[in-house]
Amino acid sequence: MTAEIRTSDGELLSVKLKKVERRRRTTAFLLAAPLLFFIVFAYVIPIFQMLGRSIDNAEMNSFLTETHEVMQTWDGSEMPGEDVTSTFYYELKTAVENKYHGKIATRLNYEKGGFTSLIKKTSRKLKNFDENANFLDQFIDVHKKWGDIEYWQALKRGTDAYHFRKYLTTFDYEQKFDGSIERIPEKLRINVTLWLRTIFVAVGVTFCCFILAYPISHLLSVLPTRYSNLLMICVLLPFWTSLLVRTSSWMVLLQKQGVLNDTLVSLGFVADESRLELMYNMTGTFIAMTQILLPFMVLPLYSVMKTISPSLMRAATSMGATPFHAFRKIYFPLTYAGISAGSILVFVLAIGYYITPALVGGAKGILISNRIAYHMQQSLDWSLATAMATVLLIAVLVVYWLYNKIVGIDNMRLG
Amino acid sequence: MSRLTKLISLAALLVAPSMATAAEVNVVSWGGAYTESQKLGYGDPYQEMSGVQVNWIDYSGGLSEIKAQVESGAITWDIIDVYARDTIIGCDEGLFVEFDFDNDFPAGVNGMKASDDFFAPMPSDCAVGNILYSWNYAYNTDNVNFDGSYPDSMEDFFNPSKYPGVRSIYSSAMSNLEFALVADGVPASDVYDYMEDNGIDRALDKLTELCTHPDGGCIFWSAGAQPPEQLVSGEALMATGWNGRHFNAIVNEGSPMKMVWDGQILDYEYFVLVKGGPNQEEAMKALQYFTSSEGLAGSAKHIAYAPFRISSLDVIMADEPWFYSEQAGAVEIMPHMPTAPANTENYVLMNPEWYADNNTEINDAWEAWKANL
Numbered sequence: 001m002t003a004e005i006r007t008s009d010g011e012l013l014s015v016k017l018k019k020v021e022r023r024r025r026t027t028a029f030l031l032a033a034p035l036l037f038f039i040v041f042a043y044v045i046p047i048f049q050m051l052g053r054s055i056d057n058a059e060m061n062s063f064l065t066e067t068h069e070v071m072q073t074w075d076g077s078e079m080p081g082e083d084v085t086s087t088f089y090y091e092l093k094t095a096v097e098n099k100y101h102g103k104i105a106t107r108l109n110y111e112k113g114g115f116t117s118l119i120k121k122t123s124r125k126l127k128n129f130d131e132n133a134n135f136l137d138q139f140i141d142v143h144k145k146w147g148d149i150e151y152w153q154a155l156k157r158g159t160d161a162y163h164f165r166k167y168l169t170t171f172d173y174e175q176k177f178d179g180s181i182e183r184i185p186e187k188l189r190i191n192v193t194l195w196l197r198t199i200f201v202a203v204g205v206t207f208c209c210f211i212l213a214y215p216i217s218h219l220l221s222v223l224p225t226r227y228s229n230l231l232m233i234c235v236l237l238p239f240w241t242s243l244l245v246r247t248s249s250w251m252v253l254l255q256k257q258g259v260l261n262d263t264l265v266s267l268g269f270v271a272d273e274s275r276l277e278l279m280y281n282m283t284g285t286f287i288a289m290t291q292i293l294l295p296f297m298v299l300p301l302y303s304v305m306k307t308i309s310p311s312l313m314r315a316a317t318s319m320g321a322t323p324f325h326a327f328r329k330i331y332f333p334l335t336y337a338g339i340s341a342g343s344i345l346v347f348v349l350a351i352g353y354y355i356t357p358a359l360v361g362g363a364k365g366i367l368i369s370n371r372i373a374y375h376m377q378q379s380l381d382w383s384l385a386t387a388m389a390t391v392l393l394i395a396v397l398v399v400y401w402l403y404n405k406i407v408g409i410d411n412m413r414l415g
Numbered sequence: 416m417s418r419l420t421k422l423i424s425l426a427a428l429l430v431a432p433s434m435a436t437a438a439e440v441n442v443v444s445w446g447g448a449y450t451e452s453q454k455l456g457y458g459d460p461y462q463e464m465s466g467v468q469v470n471w472i473d474y475s476g477g478l479s480e481i482k483a484q485v486e487s488g489a490i491t492w493d494i495i496d497v498y499a500r501d502t503i504i505g506c507d508e509g510l511f512v513e514f515d516f517d518n519d520f521p522a523g524v525n526g527m528k529a530s531d532d533f534f535a536p537m538p539s540d541c542a543v544g545n546i547l548y549s550w551n552y553a554y555n556t557d558n559v560n561f562d563g564s565y566p567d568s569m570e571d572f573f574n575p576s577k578y579p580g581v582r583s584i585y586s587s588a589m590s591n592l593e594f595a596l597v598a599d600g601v602p603a604s605d606v607y608d609y610m611e612d613n614g615i616d617r618a619l620d621k622l623t624e625l626c627t628h629p630d631g632g633c634i635f636w637s638a639g640a641q642p643p644e645q646l647v648s649g650e651a652l653m654a655t656g657w658n659g660r661h662f663n664a665i666v667n668e669g670s671p672m673k674m675v676w677d678g679q680i681l682d683y684e685y686f687v688l689v690k691g692g693p694n695q696e697e698a699m700k701a702l703q704y705f706t707s708s709e710g711l712a713g714s715a716k717h718i719a720y721a722p723f724r725i726s727s728l729d730v731i732m733a734d735e736p737w738f739y740s741e742q743a744g745a746v747e748i749m750p751h752m753p754t755a756p757a758n759t760e761n762y763v764l765m766n767p768e769w770y771a772d773n774n775t776e777i778n779d780a781w782e783a784w785k786a787n788l
Binding site: 099100101102103105106109110113114116117120121123187188189190193194255256257272273277280362363364366371374376377378379380 | 477479480482504507508509559560616619626632633634635648649650771772773774775776778779780782783784785786787788
């Protein structure tokens, strides 16, 4: 029988050890707690709230609760009966008295265009209604749109407490009243174009960054320290400048009467009347975004290249490989980790960019993030904005998942 | 002294300075030369007279910011300078204070009661008139792409074959739809009748033609100071804009620019009082001064926008040359007003109700058009 080992104060050693271990863990946790707390409250909770907003229609539902309930028994195949129209009349009257009919109009207008003017005109005329006469006829008298069954159908759907229709809008689809899903009229399609453009810009900028960063990173990794430090400062310099300053500098350089065009004209490369259009188009977006995101590609590449021993290339050449062959077979594969880390960083940052493209890209610089900002700030359709943001978030997570599958997140080298 | 009393007196000390300062009123407007004219014209005089500090804040229009303030319960704006459309929308949504017009606003210097002294009836109960201004277009007379002939009509703006070069237009639908229809041959006075009847599509087609033309092309401005800048820098050959900003660039900055008044859109601008703003009572008093005969005439001393009160024009005409700036000296302002007879030979009168009622449809169509350009 083994004797129980005790410490000098008489406690069991195993218990004491566990206590010490627990105390250390608690200390470690407490040290990390502020950060954890911050992340949960400033990041995780808002994200889930945001996801909720994209399907939540509870406020609208609360404005017209009774109308919504009465409409549950109406199947929408013919004009609604007096039970529906009278309930709607009384609820709209309450809304006008309490000044939230404007909100109802705006929300219903997201369901079907034309509702803003319809609700507003009806609200103004509501005081002339005869509460003993037929309500539907009076609604139609005020505005002929009330005679169109689609508006009543939209009213029924628009007061649902929850719905997923904003996700359809995100891809330019709409759900008809009978449940079928169709594309919206061609002239109003906008989001698919912007999704494709956003992906095109993000992939393109990532590629441009890769092409430019690869030689720079290589040079950085082989130069003696005193030169490479200087070069490194040049790479990092843009990091220390505000985004808006850098973007405005590009505007000064690229505009028609800008530095670049002036130089080209004075050197005689282009005529004064046909100055190059370098801004307010895709070219401007690519140039400015590539420069701004370049350091995010250089740093991971540099950190990987720094660890590649020069003797590997020498060994390959000594065994008869041409420089190109040695590069392709030895050096390039060794930099995969850096390339993938840099690419994912640049891609993820580029997919959410919107200030720079909006400033230098003109109409072609509108990306999906601009639409999200537009719906947040201008149209105030927050549920559509959050639905789009959710799709964007999922897209980024998918890219991350793919990366983890193909490269493995443990191989990520960020310098 | 107990710890509690100490704490309380410390708190009082911290709060006291903010209580001791005089009342403040936060006025939100469009920035640049326009805000400057408001500040010099009636903001500073009122501040001197009443001791209430008037702070000027810039914004680029729309109700989203004030809605966000109301929704979060942290309202910091008192008075906002808004489009007619937004006074209607904001009033319907209960964001602004409704006025009892003749009791809330003083009679004019000519003795007329307020509701008669203002040029036009207010678009909503929450609005008080401020200025009449114009959307027109201007060009840079020094631009090398003009060889001797200059544009003088709205059709010329939409004719890139005759005047090749980039056009700068407003980043929202407002003004662009009207200009396009006028250029497409719709009589200026009937523009909004056509809008109801497929006019948006027709206007957008006309704009597509201009913006995708190999000799044309469009860039978009969102702040009033941009069009003159883009004209001077040569970024745009012609630019639509607000006449006061063009006037400022021509008269005060000596820019080689000229305005074209054909097909101009005459528009009204209004003040609103935010409901539940930080200093609603003081703000109301300030607003009464701003929109008095002298107040409104005061801003015309610094920019070529017409005051909304008839009696303000009397004040100006009695004292011409009324406009004064250090760069230009004294200038007779009446001929530069958007309402001057020579400037109103062919004009559109803005219909804010059409915009208020159809806001979402117009914006959806416009944004989709812009993104697919």
